[in-house]
Amino acid sequence: MFMLKYSILLLHVVFIFGLETDGKPLENKPKLVEVPVIEPTKPSPSTTVAPPEKTTVISTTEAPTVTPPSNSTTQSTPKPTVAPTTTNPPVTTVLPSTTTTEAPKPKYWEVTGQDGIVCILAEMNIQLDLKPEKDVKDISIKVPKIAEANGTCGATEQTIVLSWENNSLSLNFKANKSLEHYYLDSVGVDIKKDNISVSFLKDNITMFETALNHTYACSYSDPLKAVKDNGTVQFSFSDIKLIAFKADNSTAFANIYACPSDAPDIVPIVVGCALTVLVVVVLIAYLVSRRRTQTRGYLSM
Numbered sequence: 001m002f003m004l005k006y007s008i009l010l011l012h013v014v015f016i017f018g019l020e021t022d023g024k025p026l027e028n029k030p031k032l033v034e035v036p037v038i039e040p041t042k043p044s045p046s047t048t049v050a051p052p053e054k055t056t057v058i059s060t061t062e063a064p065t066v067t068p069p070s071n072s073t074t075q076s077t078p079k080p081t082v083a084p085t086t087t088n089p090p091v092t093t094v095l096p097s098t099t100t101t102e103a104p105k106p107k108y109w110e111v112t113g114q115d116g117i118v119c120i121l122a123e124m125n126i127q128l129d130l131k132p133e134k135d136v137k138d139i140s141i142k143v144p145k146i147a148e149a150n151g152t153c154g155a156t157e158q159t160i161v162l163s164w165e166n167n168s169l170s171l172n173f174k175a176n177k178s179l180e181h182y183y184l185d186s187v188g189v190d191i192k193k194d195n196i197s198v199s200f201l202k203d204n205i206t207m208f209e210t211a212l213n214h215t216y217a218c219s220y221s222d223p224l225k226a227v228k229d230n231g232t233v234q235f236s237f238s239d240i241k242l243i244a245f246k247a248d249n250s251t252a253f254a255n256i257y258a259c260p261s262d263a264p265d266i267v268p269i270v271v272g273c274a275l276t277v278l279v280v281v282v283l284i285a286y287l288v289s290r291r292r293t294q295t296r297g298y299l300s301m
Contacts, residue, residue, distance in 0.1 A: 108121055108122060108123035108241075109121070109122045109123070109147070109160060110251065111150065111151040111158070112153070113152075113153030117153070117246075117249045118246055118249055118251060119153035119158055119244065120151060120153070120160050120173070120242070120243070120244045121215075121242065121243050121246065121251060122149075122160060122171070122242040122243075123239075123241045123253075124238065124240040124241065124242065125237070125238045125239050126142070126143040126169065126236070126237055127140070127141075127143075127235075127236040128140070128142075128169070128189060128191070128233060128235060128236075130191060130231070130232075130233050131231055131232045131233070132196055132198050132230075132231040133230050134230060136196065137194075139191070139194065141167070141191065141193070143162055143164070143169055144164050146164070147162040147163060147164040147169075148162070148163045148164070149161070149162055149163075150163070151170075156175050157172065157174050157175070157185075158172075158173045158175075158244050158245060159172045159173070166192040167189075167190065167191050167192060167193070168190045169187075169188070170186075170187070170188040170189075171186075171187055172184070172185050172186040172203075173185060173245070175212065175245050180212045181209055181212060182209075182210060182212060182244050182245050183206050183209040183210070184205065184206070184207040184208045185203065185204070185205065185206070186201065186202060186204070186205065187202045187205070187224060187235055188200065188201040188202070189201075189235075198228075198233070200226040200233040201226065201228075202224060202225075202226035202235075205224065207221065207224070208221075208240070210243075211257065212245055212247075213246075213247050213254075213255060214243070214255040214257045215242065215243040215253040215255060215256045215257060216242055216257055216259065217241050217258055217259065218237075218240045218258070219239060219240075220237070220238045220240075221237045221238075221240060221259070223235065223236050224236075224237075240259075241253050
């Protein structure tokens with residue numbers, strides 16, 4: 001019986017739907033159709049009460065399709081890592097300096113002859129003490145090592161001239177071939193300083209006497225004085241090392257001859273030691289002889 005009611009209801013819905021849509025286009029909007037629902041009645045012995053009708057709304061349109069959320073996890077594409085750009089500082093190339101450094105000048109002075117052979121080598125400290133006049137201040141000058149050297153190279157006479165600023169000093173050497181030695185014969189000086197101009201010459205001297213082909217070496221020498229008018233000049237030499245009339249072209253101080261002041265005092269030391277030993281021996285002999293004399297005196301008594 002229930003199946004029959006539902007069949008009749010379905011046919012009724014189809015009939016009504018067909019009447020409304022016959023010759024008309026279907027609308028997209030859904031239509032609501034009220035369908036009375038008839039509930040079965042139970043037999044009652046006394047009174048039958050019809051239940052209220054219920055209205056069921058049936059949509060004739062299809063429900064919208066809802067796309068379910070995807071379970072897949074969307075991963076963001078990682079951006080490529082860009083390495084930091086390192087900016088290198090500009091490289092500065094330092095070119096080597098082309099400035100040439102002059103070699104230090106030797107500590108000695110030399111004189112070369114016209115044939116290119118070195119005839120004089122000199123290394124020393126020279127001090128000049130000038131007393132021009134009584135009312136003029138004394139002047140003390142030390143010849144600098146950087147003084148320029150020139151001169152002449154002769155067979156029996158050679159000269160070296162040292163020049164610096166406005167001053168000059170000359171040393172003249174002579175050789176005695178028969179005696180095979182040379183020596184300093186004269187010294188001259190020309191000084192211009194503090195508005196004072198003086199010239200001195202000391203000749204006929206015999207200093208630094210040495211055998212030929214030998215170097216004269218001495219720690220100091222006696223001062224040399226020169227007098228002119230009312231002025232005097234004193235030459236002081238120290239740490240002397242010089243050779244003139246060189247036979248070879250070398251720049252070495254060979255065959256060094258030490259001056260007498262630099263010779264060691266061996267002889268006085270030996271003599272003093274010998275005298276001391278002699279005194280000790282004499283004293284011992286005296287004491288021994290005296291003791292013997294005393295012993296003989298006791299025996300005679």
